[in-house]
């Protein structure tokens with residue numbers, strides 16, 4: 001890992017450590033991720049699979065715990081609401097949401113992540129379910145809000161995913177992606193991610209006037 005990435009991730013870890021070290025769920029999460037992903041580096045896996053210049057939408061990166069907590073606080077959904085992460089990676093955002101009392105569903109292309117993330121959820125005793133599959137080829141799980149780490153998604157992935165979100169979602173927090181109509185962009189929040197920072201775009205689907213009986 002390059003020295004810049006190493007020091008950035010160390011600083012993310014230290015801020016988490018100082019703020020969350022007394023929280024049992026955080027310690028369980030960290031232990032679970034270490035235990036389950038000891039022998040699997042997602043960055044290396046994707047790099048080896050597709051080569052350095054063609055990772056497409058499968059590029060890996062992670063939203064750190066403090067950023068996920070900030071997103072949950074901003075969304076301000078009632079506890080027990082369902083949050084779905086489309087492209088759930090190692091499951092971190094889902095596991096944090098579940099530890100805060102939400103129902104979490106993670107849809108992720110690689111079964112090797114979802115199986116391990118599910119074991120972490122079980123060891124933490126939280127309500128998170130991980131499904132392996134391509135989100136473009138199946139109906140989206142029903143949820144109150146969707147997280148989409150779209151930074152590395154190519155245009156064609158975004159276009160196909162948008163059609164599904166238009167049909168099935170009401171609230172979306174997308175990384176570095178403003179969906180456009182029929183979505184209303186409510187706010188943008190710059191937060192740390194494992195590769196630097198990203199703009200988290202909070203978007204709500206505007207009601208269809210015709211569906212509401214307007215002429």
Ligand SMILES: C[S@@+](CC[C@H](N)C(=O)[O-])C[C@H]1O[C@@H](n2cnc3c(N)ncnc32)[C@H](O)[C@@H]1O
Pocket residue numbers: 057058059060061062063064085086087088089090091092093107108109110133134135136149152
């Ligand atoms: C940048 S990572 C983000 C992981 C996690 N959401 C987070 O924020 O920490 C994006 C993830 O989306 C997954 N992904 C990309 N395209 C996908 C697709 N079509 N179906 C399912 N998962 C996909 C990748 O494998 C990768 O794990």
